[in-house]
Amino acid sequence: HPIGAAAGVANLKLLDDLGLIANAREVGGYLNRTMAEALGDHPNVGEVRGEGMLCAVEFVKAREKRVYFDAADKVGPQIAAALLAQGVIARAMPQGDILGFAPPFCLTKAEADEIVDKTAKAVRSVLGQGESGKGPLGRL
Numbered sequence: 001h002p003i004g005a006a007a008g009v010a011n012l013k014l015l016d017d018l019g020l021i022a023n024a025r026e027v028g029g030y031l032n033r034t035m036a037e038a039l040g041d042h043p044n045v046g047e048v049r050g051e052g053m054l055c056a057v058e059f060v061k062a063r064e065k066r067v068y069f070d071a072a073d074k075v076g077p078q079i080a081a082a083l084l085a086q087g088v089i090a091r092a093m094p095q096g097d098i099l100g101f102a103p104p105f106c107l108t109k110a111e112a113d114e115i116v117d118k119t120a121k122a123v124r125s126v127l128g129q130g131e132s133g134k135g136p137l138g139r140l
Contacts, residue, residue, distance in 0.1 A: 020105040028053040031103070031112040038120045044075075044127045053105060057119070059097040059127070069097050075126065082122035088115055 015021055032050040039045045039057060046060035059075045061067045069075045076092035076099050083090045083099075091100040101115065 015105070018106075023107075024053045024105040027107050027109055027112055028055075030109055031055050031101070031107070031115065034112060034116045035119065038116050039123060042123060042127070042129075045123070050101075053103055053107065055101040056093070057099045057123075059099070059123075073097075078126045079119075079122050082125050083118060086118045086122065088118045088122075090119070 028050070031053070032048065032055050035050075035055055035057065036048040039048055043063055044059050044061065046058040046063055046066065048055070048057050050056055059069065059079070061069045074092075074097075076097040079099055080090050080092040091102075092098070093100050099119075103111070103115065
C-alpha cells in the first residue's frame, strides 16, 4: 500500500519538522510536574503520574491507607464533568477513580497551566479542600 505508506512517512516528517516530538517531551514533563505540584498535597489525590503528554490523576478516599472511594460515588466522572464545564476534556478511566489527560503534541506551557488550574478547581468543587476530611461528597 504505497499511498498509505507515503502518507505515514509524510506525517512522521511533519512531526519532526514542526518539532512536535521535542515539544511533547518538554511540555508533557512540565504538565506532569505542575499537575503534581498543584494536586500532590490534596489528601484525596493518591498519585499523579504520566509519561510524555499522557497524564493521570488517581483519587482516593484516604491516601495513607490507600482506601478507594465507593464506585457509586463516581468521583472520576464527577471531576471530568466539572472539567468539561470549564472547556477541558479529560477521561474518567473505568478502572477506579482515575482521570486521564492526553493533550495534543502542540500543547503550550500556557495551555498546560490552564489545564492544571482548571483541574485543581474541578477537584476542589467535587472533593473540597480535603483539609477538614469532608468535602461536597459528605462521606470523605
